[in-house]
Structure formats: C-alpha cells, structure tokens
Amino acid sequence: MEKSFVVSAPGKVIIFGEHAAVYGKVCISLSFPAFRNYSIISSVFLSCYSLLIIHIRSLYILPLVFNRNLIIIFHFVLTFFPSPPFSFSALQKPAIAAAVSLRTYLLVSPNGDKDKDFIKLDLPDIDFSHSWKISDLPWSIIPSNNVDNTPVFRPKPTESLIPEVVSKLSEFIYDITNPIHYNSAYAFLYLYLFLLNKSTPACTFTIRSTLPIGAGLGSSASMAVCLAASLSILGTHVSPPTLQYDDFSITNSTDSSFIDSWSFMAEKCIHGNPSGIDNTVACHGGAIMFQRMKSSIPSVKTLIKNFPTLKLLLTNTAHPRKTSDLVSKVASLTNQFPLVSGSILDAIESLTKEAYNLIIRPFFDNDSKNRLRDLFRINHGLLVSLGVSHPSLEKVKLLADKLDLGETKLTGAGGGGCAITLLKDDIDTSKIDSLLNQYQNEGFEAFETTLGGKGVGLMYPSVNPSTNLNDPTVDLSHFTPNGFISIESKINIEKFIGIENNPEWRFW
Numbered sequence: 453m454e455k456s457f458v459v460s461a462p463g464k465v466i467i468f469g470e471h472a473a474v475y476g477k478v479c480i481s482l483s484f485p486a487f488r489n490y491s492i493i494s495s496v497f498l499s500c501y502s503l504l505i506i507h508i509r510s511l512y513i514l515p516l517v518f519n520r521n522l523i524i525i526f527h528f529v530l531t532f533f534p535s536p537p538f539s540f541s542a543l544q545k546p547a548i549a550a551a552v553s554l555r556t557y558l559l560v561s562p563n564g565d566k567d568k569d570f571i572k573l574d575l576p577d578i579d580f581s582h583s584w585k586i587s588d589l590p591w592s593i594i595p596s597n598n599v600d601n602t603p604v605f606r607p608k609p610t611e612s613l614i615p616e617v618v619s620k621l622s623e624f625i626y627d628i629t630n631p632i633h634y635n636s637a638y639a640f641l642y643l644y645l646f647l648l649n650k651s652t653p654a655c656t657f658t659i660r661s662t663l664p665i666g667a668g669l670g671s672s673a674s675m676a677v678c679l680a681a682s683l684s685i686l687g688t689h690v691s692p693p694t695l696q697y698d699d700f701s702i703t704n705s706t707d708s709s710f711i712d713s714w715s716f717m718a719e720k721c722i723h724g725n726p727s728g729i730d731n732t733v734a735c736h737g738g739a740i741m742f743q744r745m746k747s748s749i750p751s752v753k754t755l756i757k758n759f760p761t762l763k764l765l766l767t768n769t770a771h772p773r774k775t776s777d778l779v780s781k782v783a784s785l786t787n788q789f790p791l792v793s794g795s796i797l798d799a800i801e802s803l804t805k806e807a808y809n810l811i812i813r814p815f816f817d818n819d820s821k822n823r824l825r826d827l828f829r830i831n832h833g834l835l836v837s838l839g840v841s842h843p844s845l846e847k848v849k850l851l852a853d854k855l856d857l858g859e860t861k862l863t864g865a866g867g868g869g870c871a872i873t874l875l876k877d878d879i880d881t882s883k884i885d886s887l888l889n890q891y892q893n894e895g896f897e898a899f900e901t902t903l904g905g906k907g908v909g910l911m912y913p914s915v916n917p918s919t920n921l922n923d924p925t926v927d928l929s930h931f932t933p934n935g936f937i938s939i940e941s942k943i944n945i946e947k948f949i950g951i952e953n954n955p956e957w958r959f960w
C-alpha cells in the first residue's frame with residue numbers, strides 16, 4: 453500500500469420518532485431454530501398468547517400474526533412442532549433517521565521509511581495527536597479464531613467487546629486523560645488490532661469533520677464508519693467501491709455490511725451500548741426506519757430506498773444537553789401521568805408510521821411534502837408537551853415560522869442540541885439569508901443540508917486518471933496530513949475533499 457486515500461461517511465438526523473423509540477409494547481418474535489424441543493407448556497403458552505392477541509388491541513406484534521386467521525393457522529402448525537418458535541421481547545416504537553450532507557473525512561497516508569515503525573492518529577477537530585509503536589501493540593491478545601470464512605476469510609466482530617483486549621488496550625491509552633480523546637483513540641486501536649496485523653505498513657490517520665461534535669448528529673458513528681472502512685481497505689478485507697455519486701444501483705452489500713459491523717464495534721468503544729442506528733445510517737446512507745428490542749435481540753432496521761431529496765436547514769443551538777437526562781425526564785413524566793404520556797407517545801408512533809408510508813411511496817409529490825411538513829409540526833408539538841424542548845429550540849422555530857420558511861422540529865434528544873427545518877420549495881434565498889443572519893446573532897450555527905445522501909465512500913486522490921492535474925482547483929497538497937489539517941474551514945473541507953466536488957469518490 454503506497455497510495456494515500458480518503459474515506460468518508462455522513463452524520464444523521466432523527467426525522468421522526470425520537471423519545472417514543474425508547475418505549476415499546478410486548479412483541480413476540482419468531483425464532484424458527486427453536487422448533488426443536490416440543491413441550492406441552494409451549495402449546496398452553498401459545499394459546500394464552502393467541503387469546504391475548506385477539507383481546508388486547510394495543511398489543512404490538514409482528515405483522516405476520518396481525519391477522520386472526522393467521523394466528524389460528526400458526527397455532528395449529530405449532531402444535532406439530534417441537535417447542536415454542538417464539539420468544540417474548542419488547543419491540544420499541546419506530547423512529548426514522550436519515551443521512552445528512554455533513555460528513556467526516558479520514559485521510560490515510562503511508563508513512564514510508566520515515567516513521568515506518570509507528571502509526572499515528574491525528575484528530576485536529578478535538579485537538580489530539582498520538583503515535584504508537586506497532587511492534588509494542590498487544591497483537592498476541594487477539595483471538596485467532598475470530599474469523600468468518602463465508603464468503604471470504606475475514607475478521608468477525610464479536611457480540612460485545614472482548615474484556616481481555618479492552619483491559620490490555622487500556623495500558624496503551626492510560627496517559628490520555630481527556631475522555632473525548634480517550635474514546636477516539638480507544639476505538640481506533642481496537643479496530644486496528646482486529647483488522648490489521650503487525651506487518652501492515654505504518655500509516656498516519658488524519659480525521660476532519662464538518663459535523664458538530666456531540667450535538668446528536670452522529671459524529672462518533674461517522675468517525676467509526678471511517679475508521680472501519682479505512683482499516684478494512686488497508687487489511688484488504690473489502691474491495692474498493694465502484695458506485696459513482698449519482699449511481700443508485702444496488703451492489704453486493706457484503707463489503708458495506710462488513711464495514712457496518714466493525715463500525716458498530718468502534719461505536720461500542722465510544723458509547724458502551726449504542727443502538728447501532730447511527731453507524732447503520734452513516735454506512736449505508738439514505739434513510740432507515742428502526743425499532744429497538746428491549747432484550748439483547750438486535751434492532752430491526754429497514755433501509756428506506758429512494759428516500760426523496762429534501763431541502764433542510766439544520767440548526768445547532770450549541771446548547772449542551774445529555775441524551776440520558778432527557779430520556780429520564782420523559783421516563784418520570786410517563787410514571788407520573790402514564791395515560792397522558794402514553795397517548796402522546798402513541799401519537800408520535802402513529803405519525804412516524806404515517807411519515808414512513810409517505811416516504812416509501814414511489815411518487816413523492818408536493819402534496820406529500822406538505823403532509824411531511826405537517827407531521828414535522830405535530831411531532832415537535834408532541835415533543836414540547838413531553839418537556840424536551842428548550843428556549844433555544846423554540847427560538848429557532850419562532851424565527852423560521854416568522855419568515856414562513858417551512859416547519860421546524862427538534863431532532864434527537866432535545867433540551868438544546870439541534871433543530872431541523874423542512875424548507876418549503878421555491879422560497880426566496882434572501883429570506884434564508886436573513887434567517888441565517890438572525891441565527892448567527894443568537895449564537896446558533898445553521899447549515900443547509902439535504903437528507904438521505906450517500907453512505908460510506910472512498911477516494912484515491914492522486915492516481916485517478918480523471919483528475920486534471922492542470923486544473924488550478926485541484927490542489928493535491930490537501931491530501932497530505934499537514935495539508936489536510938491546515939484546511940481552515942468546513943466550507944473548504946467540502947470544497948477540496950467533499951464528495952460532491954471530487955469525481956474520484958466511489959461508494960460501497
């Protein structure tokens with residue numbers, strides 16, 4: 453490997469269903485391998501279950517068994533099978549998240565003979581840089597059996613982080629006292645050990661992002677996907693991608709699934725117990741409807757293909773908030789007023805499903821857009837009533853409403869953080885400029901963005917024959933670690949490296 457390359461992945465916004473996604477109803481999931489051990493108890497159990505389904509209207513179950521006749525057939529079939537092919541778990545209410553056009557970029561530059569024994573991680577966005585001697589890393593701790601040989605021989609992520617590796621790795625980062633630095637270094641080293649080996653040529657990894665960090669827009673997941681993609685390429689576990697920017701054909705998804713699965717491990721290093729939604733959106737792009745399970749069963753993620761291009765204003769109030777505090781706030785409200793809060797959460801669930809039905813229709817016309825905007829307004833109102841808005845978020849909404857630019861809702865946990873405004877089509881750009889000025893005066897950072905963009909991508913900047921080296925705008929000095937670090941603004945990151953401005957980008 454002697455070529456530099458860049459990988460990139462987007463951030464995400466939750467467009468509908470936040471907070472409701474934390475609550476669920478009992479669900480029965482089918483697990484066919486469990487058909488083996490029949491017992492009479494299972495049959496009795498299932499009878500009770502069927503009665504429950506018929507009599508308790510609010511019970512949420514898989515679509516397969518919504519129909520009463522199917523339940524009866526299903527029950528009948530089960531009596532001939534050895535054991536209950538189902539397990540009780542709680543399927544949470546759905547939420548919809550979509551990729552945004554703000555992205556993280558990771559430059560991989562081979563060190564060559566200089567520093568050939570050291571790998572370096574440069575994270576200028578968080579003011580951190582660190583090197584490690586490759587031969588010092590705890591290679592022997594990596595279990596040799598953690599491989600998958602279908603369809604090709606490659607490392608296989610584990611369900612949870614391996615405690616021995618975690619403990620050994622802590623010796624290599626014990627001197628990093630800032631938790632933000634620590635998390636990023638930890639995620640990097642964990643993946644490096646599993647995806648590469650001692651003889652992989654030393655490289656410098658430099659990360660820049662146009663996403664605000666810690667604002668609920670998935671900056672950690674987009675970084676995690678970049679780490680997983682770059683190390684998968686270096687380890688030759690995946691082939692370089694082939695899809696161009698405007699190519700939406702379906703390709704073999706094994707490589708992107710591999711990257712997704714390892715980015716989830718990096719997210720675990722950073723967050724402990726992430727849902728996996730952020731890295732899924734960052735990896736595959738587009739939009740996703742997801743529903744968590746209460747137990748350890750993985751979330752149900754439905755990729756929404758052909759997500760319509762929606763013009764959006766994303767506004768970061770810069771007011772800090774902690775997701776866990778806001779989730780607890782809603783939890784105490786639901787304890788205090790279970791019926792009232794339950795109705796609000798049910799309403800959020802209904803509007804999320806309504807939005808999903810609008811979005812997946814092959815024709816997404818002006819009427820659909822208007823309806824989606826209405827759902828934005830309703831969803832925000834319901835979140836306000838749950839107590840998770842904030843004066844700064846209300847200010848964002850008020851200023852946009854005054855100019856009649858579209859509908860605004862908070863996104864993510866609320867209590868500060870970000871709001872999204874689904875803009876009307878054909879609005880006067882001077883109105884948007886005026887709004888941006890007002891936001892700036894309030895100390896808000898606003899970005900015009902589109903939803904549902906590309907997922908993880910790769911670019912070899914200097915070698916693609918289509919690069920016109922005489923073009924003065926093609927300045928390859930940006931693709932050196934120092935050049936990459938010295939790009940001075942987010943606008944310039946997009947201009948010099950961005951996926952829309954460089955035809956060399958390809959996507960998995």
Ligand SMILES: Nc1ncnc2c1ncn2[C@@H]1O[C@H](COP(=O)(O)OP(=O)(O)O)[C@@H](O)[C@H]1O
Pocket residue numbers: 556575577578631632633635636659660661664665666667668669670671672673675722
């Ligand atoms: N550009 C970046 N450079 C280095 N680390 C980053 C970058 N972006 C995100 N991170 C890591 O991800 C963490 C942010 O994750 P989190 O608090 O969940 O916020 P977000 O909602 O933006 O994902 C940071 O503390 C840092 O460890």
Ligand SMILES: C[C@@](O)(CCOP(=O)(O)O)CC(=O)O
Pocket residue numbers: 466469470471472473474667668669670727775779863864865866869
């Ligand atoms: C409030 C919640 O629904 C979304 C939180 O989103 P974020 O942390 O702001 O990206 C919590 C959750 O789903 O885990």
